[in-house]
Amino acid sequence: MIAPFSVPAIWMPTRFHDIDTEPGTRCNLAGCENYVASDRVLEALAAPSPDLVIDHWDSQDSTLRRKLADAHGIGVDQVLLTSGATGGIRYAFEVFADTHTHIGLLTPDWPGFRFYAERTRGKISRLHCRDFPFHFDVDDIIDFVRETGIDFVITSNPSAVTGRMWSTDEIEAILIACPETLFVIDEADAIYPRRSGAALTNTYSNALFIGSFSKFYGLSGLRIGYLISPDAHADHLARTISPAELTSLSIIAAHAALEDGDYQFRTQQAVERNLLSLQRAVDGTAIRIAPNSQCFAAYLDTAAHLPDLSTVLGGLGVDIVAGRHFGLDTGGRINLSNPALIDRLIGTLPEVEQALAVTPAAPE
Numbered sequence: 279m280i281a282p283f284s285v286p287a288i289w290m291p292t293r294f295h296d297i298d299t300e301p302g303t304r305c306n307l308a309g310c311e312n313y314v315a316s317d318r319v320l321e322a323l324a325a326p327s328p329d330l331v332i333d334h335w336d337s338q339d340s341t342l343r344r345k346l347a348d349a350h351g352i353g354v355d356q357v358l359l360t361s362g363a364t365g366g367i368r369y370a371f372e373v374f375a376d377t378h379t380h381i382g383l384l385t386p387d388w389p390g391f392r393f394y395a396e397r398t399r400g401k402i403s404r405l406h407c408r409d410f411p412f413h414f415d416v417d418d419i420i421d422f423v424r425e426t427g428i429d430f431v432i433t434s435n436p437s438a439v440t441g442r443m444w445s446t447d448e449i450e451a452i453l454i455a456c457p458e459t460l461f462v463i464d465e466a467d468a469i470y471p472r473r474s475g476a477a478l479t480n481t482y483s484n485a486l487f488i489g490s491f492s493k494f495y496g497l498s499g500l501r502i503g504y505l506i507s508p509d510a511h512a513d514h515l516a517r518t519i520s521p522a523e524l525t526s527l528s529i530i531a532a533h534a535a536l537e538d539g540d541y542q543f544r545t546q547q548a549v550e551r552n553l554l555s556l557q558r559a560v561d562g563t564a565i566r567i568a569p570n571s572q573c574f575a576a577y578l579d580t581a582a583h584l585p586d587l588s589t590v591l592g593g594l595g596v597d598i599v600a601g602r603h604f605g606l607d608t609g610g611r612i613n614l615s616n617p618a619l620i621d622r623l624i625g626t627l628p629e630v631e632q633a634l635a636v637t638p639a640a641p642e
Protein backbone atom coordinates (compact mmCIF):
# COMPACT_ATOMS: atom_id res chain seq x y z
CA MET A 279 0.00 0.00 0.00
CA ILE A 280 1.13 3.54 -0.65
CA ALA A 281 2.67 5.06 2.51
CA PRO A 282 1.81 8.55 3.80
CA PHE A 283 4.61 11.09 3.67
CA SER A 284 5.00 12.30 7.22
CA VAL A 285 6.77 15.31 8.70
CA PRO A 286 6.95 16.63 12.27
CA ALA A 287 3.61 18.22 13.23
CA ILE A 288 3.14 21.94 12.57
CA TRP A 289 3.93 23.61 15.87
CA MET A 290 2.79 27.16 16.58
CA PRO A 291 3.91 29.01 19.70
CA THR A 292 0.46 29.76 21.07
CA ARG A 293 -2.35 28.15 23.04
CA PHE A 294 -5.31 26.69 21.18
CA HIS A 295 -8.50 27.09 23.20
CA ASP A 296 -11.33 24.57 23.21
CA ILE A 297 -14.78 26.17 22.88
CA ASP A 298 -16.09 24.22 25.89
CA THR A 299 -13.15 24.81 28.21
CA GLU A 300 -13.31 27.38 31.02
CA PRO A 301 -10.52 30.00 30.88
CA GLY A 302 -7.73 29.06 33.28
CA THR A 303 -6.30 31.19 36.05
CA ARG A 304 -2.64 30.93 34.97
CA CYS A 305 -0.88 33.99 33.64
CA ASN A 306 -0.72 33.13 29.92
CA LEU A 307 2.04 35.11 28.24
CA ALA A 308 2.79 32.29 25.81
CA GLY A 309 0.53 33.38 22.95
CA CYS A 310 1.19 36.12 20.43
CA GLU A 311 -2.37 37.40 20.08
CA ASN A 312 -3.95 40.73 20.93
CA TYR A 313 -5.75 40.51 24.27
CA VAL A 314 -8.81 42.63 23.54
CA ALA A 315 -11.15 42.76 20.52
CA SER A 316 -12.11 45.88 18.55
CA ASP A 317 -15.61 47.14 19.48
CA ARG A 318 -16.21 47.96 15.82
CA VAL A 319 -15.48 44.34 14.90
CA LEU A 320 -17.87 43.05 17.55
CA GLU A 321 -20.59 45.43 16.33
CA ALA A 322 -20.06 44.41 12.71
CA LEU A 323 -20.40 40.73 13.59
CA ALA A 324 -23.49 41.09 15.78
CA ALA A 325 -26.60 39.42 14.33
CA PRO A 326 -25.25 38.40 10.89
CA SER A 327 -27.82 38.02 8.09
CA PRO A 328 -28.63 34.38 7.21
CA ASP A 329 -27.12 34.87 3.72
CA LEU A 330 -23.72 35.34 5.29
CA VAL A 331 -24.03 31.87 6.79
CA ILE A 332 -25.75 30.06 3.92
CA ASP A 333 -23.86 31.29 0.86
CA HIS A 334 -20.33 31.01 -0.49
CA TRP A 335 -18.61 34.38 -0.56
CA ASP A 336 -15.83 35.57 -2.84
CA SER A 337 -12.68 35.05 -0.81
CA GLN A 338 -10.83 37.68 -2.84
CA ASP A 339 -13.14 40.49 -1.68
CA SER A 340 -12.21 43.40 -3.92
CA THR A 341 -13.00 46.20 -1.45
CA LEU A 342 -10.86 44.67 1.28
CA ARG A 343 -8.03 44.05 -1.17
CA ARG A 344 -8.31 47.66 -2.34
CA LYS A 345 -8.05 48.94 1.27
CA LEU A 346 -4.97 46.81 1.88
CA ALA A 347 -3.44 47.83 -1.45
CA ASP A 348 -3.92 51.53 -0.66
CA ALA A 349 -2.48 51.07 2.84
CA HIS A 350 0.66 49.48 1.36
CA GLY A 351 1.01 51.66 -1.76
CA ILE A 352 0.63 48.75 -4.18
CA GLY A 353 -1.82 47.60 -6.85
CA VAL A 354 -4.99 45.73 -5.90
CA ASP A 355 -3.96 42.68 -7.99
CA GLN A 356 -0.90 42.30 -5.79
CA VAL A 357 -3.01 41.52 -2.70
CA LEU A 358 -4.29 37.97 -2.19
CA LEU A 359 -6.42 37.11 0.83
CA THR A 360 -5.62 33.88 2.66
CA SER A 361 -6.75 31.96 5.70
CA GLY A 362 -4.46 33.69 8.19
CA ALA A 363 -0.77 34.24 7.62
CA THR A 364 -0.59 30.45 7.82
CA GLY A 365 -2.48 30.22 4.51
CA GLY A 366 -0.03 32.69 2.96
CA ILE A 367 2.95 30.64 4.12
CA ARG A 368 1.46 27.44 2.74
CA TYR A 369 0.68 28.98 -0.67
CA ALA A 370 4.12 30.58 -0.91
CA PHE A 371 5.66 27.11 -0.49
CA GLU A 372 3.12 25.45 -2.80
CA VAL A 373 3.76 27.87 -5.64
CA PHE A 374 7.52 28.37 -5.31
CA ALA A 375 9.11 25.37 -3.62
CA ASP A 376 9.49 21.70 -4.46
CA THR A 377 12.01 18.95 -3.98
CA HIS A 378 14.63 20.81 -6.09
CA THR A 379 14.38 24.00 -4.02
CA HIS A 380 17.16 24.86 -1.57
CA ILE A 381 15.38 26.47 1.39
CA GLY A 382 16.98 28.79 3.92
CA LEU A 383 15.63 29.10 7.48
CA LEU A 384 16.91 31.23 10.32
CA THR A 385 17.35 30.07 13.92
CA PRO A 386 15.85 31.55 16.04
CA ASP A 387 12.67 32.15 14.09
CA TRP A 388 8.97 31.23 14.10
CA PRO A 389 8.83 27.43 14.47
CA GLY A 390 5.84 27.05 12.09
CA PHE A 391 8.03 27.45 8.96
CA ARG A 392 9.79 24.16 9.52
CA PHE A 393 6.83 21.96 8.62
CA TYR A 394 6.29 23.62 5.24
CA ALA A 395 10.01 23.50 4.46
CA GLU A 396 10.25 19.79 5.29
CA ARG A 397 7.07 19.09 3.35
CA THR A 398 8.86 20.09 0.12
CA ARG A 399 11.41 17.28 0.68
CA GLY A 400 14.00 19.72 -0.68
CA LYS A 401 17.31 20.68 0.89
CA ILE A 402 17.16 22.93 3.97
CA SER A 403 20.03 25.03 5.32
CA ARG A 404 19.92 27.07 8.51
CA LEU A 405 21.63 30.26 9.64
CA HIS A 406 22.07 30.44 13.42
CA CYS A 407 22.33 33.45 15.71
CA ARG A 408 22.84 32.26 19.28
CA ASP A 409 23.88 35.51 20.91
CA PHE A 410 21.54 37.87 22.70
CA PRO A 411 19.64 39.88 21.35
CA PHE A 412 19.37 37.27 18.57
CA HIS A 413 19.14 39.78 15.72
CA PHE A 414 20.53 38.89 12.29
CA ASP A 415 22.54 41.51 10.44
CA VAL A 416 21.75 42.10 6.79
CA ASP A 417 25.29 41.05 5.82
CA ASP A 418 24.87 37.72 7.66
CA ILE A 419 21.79 36.96 5.57
CA ILE A 420 23.44 37.98 2.32
CA ASP A 421 26.57 35.87 3.01
CA PHE A 422 24.45 32.88 4.05
CA VAL A 423 22.31 33.01 0.89
CA ARG A 424 25.24 33.54 -1.48
CA GLU A 425 27.62 31.04 0.10
CA THR A 426 25.03 28.31 0.50
CA GLY A 427 23.21 28.87 -2.81
CA ILE A 428 19.74 29.30 -1.27
CA ASP A 429 16.72 29.61 -3.62
CA PHE A 430 13.98 30.41 -1.10
CA VAL A 431 14.23 32.10 2.30
CA ILE A 432 11.30 32.49 4.67
CA THR A 433 11.59 34.56 7.84
CA SER A 434 9.46 36.61 10.19
CA ASN A 435 9.85 40.41 10.32
CA PRO A 436 9.42 41.57 13.03
CA SER A 437 11.14 38.55 14.51
CA ALA A 438 8.55 36.30 16.11
CA VAL A 439 11.09 35.61 18.84
CA THR A 440 12.38 39.00 19.89
CA GLY A 441 10.09 41.55 18.24
CA ARG A 442 13.06 43.15 16.44
CA MET A 443 12.46 44.31 12.89
CA TRP A 444 14.52 45.00 9.76
CA SER A 445 13.79 48.33 8.09
CA THR A 446 12.60 48.53 4.49
CA ASP A 447 16.07 49.75 3.48
CA GLU A 448 17.65 46.68 5.04
CA ILE A 449 15.29 44.34 3.22
CA GLU A 450 15.91 46.19 -0.01
CA ALA A 451 19.67 45.72 0.42
CA ILE A 452 19.09 41.97 0.75
CA LEU A 453 16.83 41.83 -2.33
CA ILE A 454 19.38 43.71 -4.41
CA ALA A 455 22.32 41.60 -3.21
CA CYS A 456 20.57 38.27 -3.87
CA PRO A 457 18.41 38.79 -6.99
CA GLU A 458 18.06 35.07 -7.77
CA THR A 459 16.62 34.17 -4.35
CA LEU A 460 12.98 34.55 -3.34
CA PHE A 461 12.52 36.12 0.11
CA VAL A 462 9.23 35.47 1.86
CA ILE A 463 8.94 38.09 4.58
CA ASP A 464 6.31 37.19 7.16
CA GLU A 465 5.00 40.38 8.81
CA ALA A 466 2.27 38.53 10.76
CA ASP A 467 3.45 39.94 14.09
CA ALA A 468 3.77 43.57 13.01
CA ILE A 469 2.03 46.28 15.03
CA TYR A 470 3.22 49.25 12.96
CA PRO A 471 1.60 48.70 9.56
CA ARG A 472 3.30 51.79 8.11
CA ARG A 473 6.69 50.14 8.60
CA SER A 474 5.77 47.28 6.27
CA GLY A 475 8.27 46.61 3.50
CA ALA A 476 5.56 45.31 1.16
CA ALA A 477 5.83 48.24 -1.27
CA LEU A 478 9.20 46.75 -2.31
CA THR A 479 7.14 44.34 -4.43
CA ASN A 480 6.50 47.30 -6.78
CA THR A 481 10.20 47.27 -7.65
CA TYR A 482 11.59 43.81 -6.90
CA SER A 483 10.25 40.50 -8.14
CA ASN A 484 12.17 38.41 -5.57
CA ALA A 485 10.03 39.19 -2.51
CA LEU A 486 6.65 38.15 -1.14
CA PHE A 487 5.19 39.66 2.01
CA ILE A 488 2.75 37.98 4.36
CA GLY A 489 0.31 39.81 6.62
CA SER A 490 -2.16 38.71 9.27
CA PHE A 491 -5.34 39.99 10.86
CA SER A 492 -4.76 37.63 13.77
CA LYS A 493 -2.64 39.81 16.01
CA PHE A 494 -2.60 43.58 15.57
CA TYR A 495 -6.21 43.53 14.35
CA GLY A 496 -7.29 41.01 16.98
CA LEU A 497 -8.95 38.40 14.70
CA SER A 498 -7.05 35.15 15.41
CA GLY A 499 -10.28 33.19 15.81
CA LEU A 500 -11.59 34.25 12.39
CA ARG A 501 -8.61 33.16 10.26
CA ILE A 502 -7.78 35.90 7.80
CA GLY A 503 -4.48 37.15 6.42
CA TYR A 504 -2.94 38.10 3.09
CA LEU A 505 -0.07 37.69 0.69
CA ILE A 506 1.48 40.63 -1.15
CA SER A 507 3.19 39.70 -4.38
CA PRO A 508 5.03 41.40 -7.23
CA ASP A 509 2.78 41.62 -10.31
CA ALA A 510 4.90 38.95 -12.01
CA HIS A 511 3.82 36.24 -9.53
CA ALA A 512 0.35 37.39 -8.45
CA ASP A 513 -1.54 35.40 -11.04
CA HIS A 514 0.33 32.17 -10.19
CA LEU A 515 -0.66 32.59 -6.55
CA ALA A 516 -4.25 33.58 -7.43
CA ARG A 517 -4.69 30.39 -9.45
CA THR A 518 -3.63 28.22 -6.51
CA ILE A 519 -5.50 29.91 -3.64
CA SER A 520 -8.84 28.23 -2.96
CA PRO A 521 -11.81 30.31 -4.17
CA ALA A 522 -13.50 29.29 -0.89
CA GLU A 523 -10.48 30.22 1.24
CA LEU A 524 -12.26 32.56 3.69
CA THR A 525 -15.43 32.82 5.73
CA SER A 526 -17.85 35.73 5.14
CA LEU A 527 -17.53 36.79 8.78
CA SER A 528 -13.75 37.03 8.59
CA ILE A 529 -14.03 39.41 5.62
CA ILE A 530 -16.59 41.60 7.41
CA ALA A 531 -14.48 41.66 10.57
CA ALA A 532 -11.32 42.57 8.64
CA HIS A 533 -13.09 45.58 7.09
CA ALA A 534 -14.14 46.79 10.54
CA ALA A 535 -10.71 46.19 12.10
CA LEU A 536 -8.95 48.18 9.38
CA GLU A 537 -11.31 51.10 10.03
CA ASP A 538 -10.76 51.08 13.80
CA GLY A 539 -7.79 53.41 14.12
CA ASP A 540 -8.43 54.02 17.86
CA TYR A 541 -8.16 50.32 18.63
CA GLN A 542 -4.94 50.06 16.65
CA PHE A 543 -3.46 53.07 18.44
CA ARG A 544 -4.40 51.70 21.87
CA THR A 545 -2.68 48.42 21.03
CA GLN A 546 0.55 50.16 20.06
CA GLN A 547 0.45 52.27 23.22
CA ALA A 548 -0.17 49.26 25.45
CA VAL A 549 2.75 47.31 23.96
CA GLU A 550 5.12 50.26 24.27
CA ARG A 551 4.14 50.91 27.89
CA ASN A 552 4.38 47.25 28.84
CA LEU A 553 7.82 46.90 27.27
CA LEU A 554 9.02 49.94 29.18
CA SER A 555 7.64 48.73 32.53
CA LEU A 556 9.23 45.35 32.02
CA GLN A 557 12.55 46.82 31.00
CA ARG A 558 12.56 48.91 34.20
CA ALA A 559 11.55 45.93 36.31
CA VAL A 560 14.30 43.61 35.02
CA ASP A 561 16.99 46.29 35.20
CA GLY A 562 19.66 45.16 37.67
CA THR A 563 18.36 41.56 37.77
CA ALA A 564 19.77 38.42 36.15
CA ILE A 565 17.18 38.77 33.37
CA ARG A 566 17.72 40.82 30.24
CA ILE A 567 15.12 41.74 27.66
CA ALA A 568 15.59 41.99 23.90
CA PRO A 569 15.25 45.72 23.19
CA ASN A 570 13.19 47.61 20.59
CA SER A 571 10.34 45.16 20.20
CA GLN A 572 8.05 46.20 17.37
CA CYS A 573 5.39 43.54 17.97
CA PHE A 574 3.62 41.80 20.84
CA ALA A 575 6.59 39.57 21.49
CA ALA A 576 9.66 40.32 23.53
CA TYR A 577 12.36 37.91 24.64
CA LEU A 578 13.51 37.43 28.22
CA ASP A 579 16.96 35.92 28.42
CA THR A 580 19.33 34.78 31.16
CA ALA A 581 22.88 33.52 31.33
CA ALA A 582 23.29 29.89 30.19
CA HIS A 583 24.40 28.56 33.61
CA LEU A 584 21.17 29.69 35.34
CA PRO A 585 18.06 27.52 35.74
CA ASP A 586 15.67 27.56 32.76
CA LEU A 587 13.57 30.74 33.00
CA SER A 588 10.42 29.25 31.46
CA THR A 589 10.49 26.43 34.04
CA VAL A 590 11.02 28.88 36.92
CA LEU A 591 8.17 31.12 35.73
CA GLY A 592 5.97 28.11 35.03
CA GLY A 593 6.38 27.05 38.68
CA LEU A 594 5.08 30.49 39.68
CA GLY A 595 1.99 30.23 37.45
CA VAL A 596 3.37 32.28 34.53
CA ASP A 597 3.50 30.60 31.11
CA ILE A 598 5.98 31.81 28.49
CA VAL A 599 7.27 30.00 25.38
CA ALA A 600 10.59 28.33 26.18
CA GLY A 601 13.55 29.35 24.04
CA ARG A 602 14.09 25.77 22.81
CA HIS A 603 10.96 26.09 20.62
CA PHE A 604 12.74 28.78 18.64
CA GLY A 605 16.10 27.01 18.65
CA LEU A 606 17.60 28.84 21.65
CA ASP A 607 19.14 27.37 24.81
CA THR A 608 18.08 30.03 27.29
CA GLY A 609 15.16 32.34 28.05
CA GLY A 610 11.70 32.52 26.53
CA ARG A 611 9.20 34.64 24.63
CA ILE A 612 6.44 36.68 26.23
CA ASN A 613 3.36 38.48 24.91
CA LEU A 614 3.52 42.22 25.65
CA SER A 615 -0.04 43.21 24.80
CA ASN A 616 -1.84 42.74 28.12
CA PRO A 617 -0.94 45.21 30.95
CA ALA A 618 -2.55 43.09 33.69
CA LEU A 619 -0.51 40.00 32.74
CA ILE A 620 2.70 42.01 32.46
CA ASP A 621 2.04 43.34 35.98
CA ARG A 622 1.58 39.78 37.21
CA LEU A 623 4.88 38.79 35.64
CA ILE A 624 6.60 41.78 37.24
CA GLY A 625 5.08 40.80 40.59
CA THR A 626 6.82 37.42 40.42
CA LEU A 627 10.27 38.86 39.69
CA PRO A 628 11.56 38.85 43.31
CA GLU A 629 10.76 35.11 43.53
CA VAL A 630 12.24 34.53 40.07
CA GLU A 631 15.40 36.29 41.18
CA GLN A 632 15.65 34.01 44.22
CA ALA A 633 15.20 30.92 42.09
CA LEU A 634 17.82 32.08 39.61
CA ALA A 635 20.37 33.06 42.28
CA VAL A 636 23.36 30.82 41.97
CA THR A 637 24.28 29.28 45.32
CA PRO A 638 27.89 30.25 46.02
CA ALA A 639 30.22 27.29 46.50
CA ALA A 640 30.78 26.43 50.18
CA PRO A 641 34.22 27.59 51.51
CA GLU A 642 36.76 24.76 51.71
Ligand SMILES: Cc1ncc(COP(=O)(O)O)c(C=O)c1O
Nearest residue numbers: 362363364388434438466490492
Ligand atom coordinates in the same frame (compact mmCIF):
# COMPACT_ATOMS: atom_id res chain seq x y z
C1 LIG B 1 5.49 34.94 12.43
C2 LIG B 1 4.14 34.30 12.38
N1 LIG B 1 3.68 33.83 11.22
C3 LIG B 1 2.47 33.26 11.12
C4 LIG B 1 1.65 33.14 12.21
C5 LIG B 1 0.29 32.55 12.04
O1 LIG B 1 -0.63 33.61 11.98
P1 LIG B 1 -2.15 33.43 11.53
O2 LIG B 1 -2.97 33.28 12.75
O3 LIG B 1 -2.45 34.72 10.78
O4 LIG B 1 -2.21 32.26 10.62
C6 LIG B 1 2.09 33.61 13.45
C7 LIG B 1 1.28 33.49 14.68
O5 LIG B 1 0.97 32.48 15.19
C8 LIG B 1 3.37 34.21 13.54
O6 LIG B 1 3.81 34.67 14.72
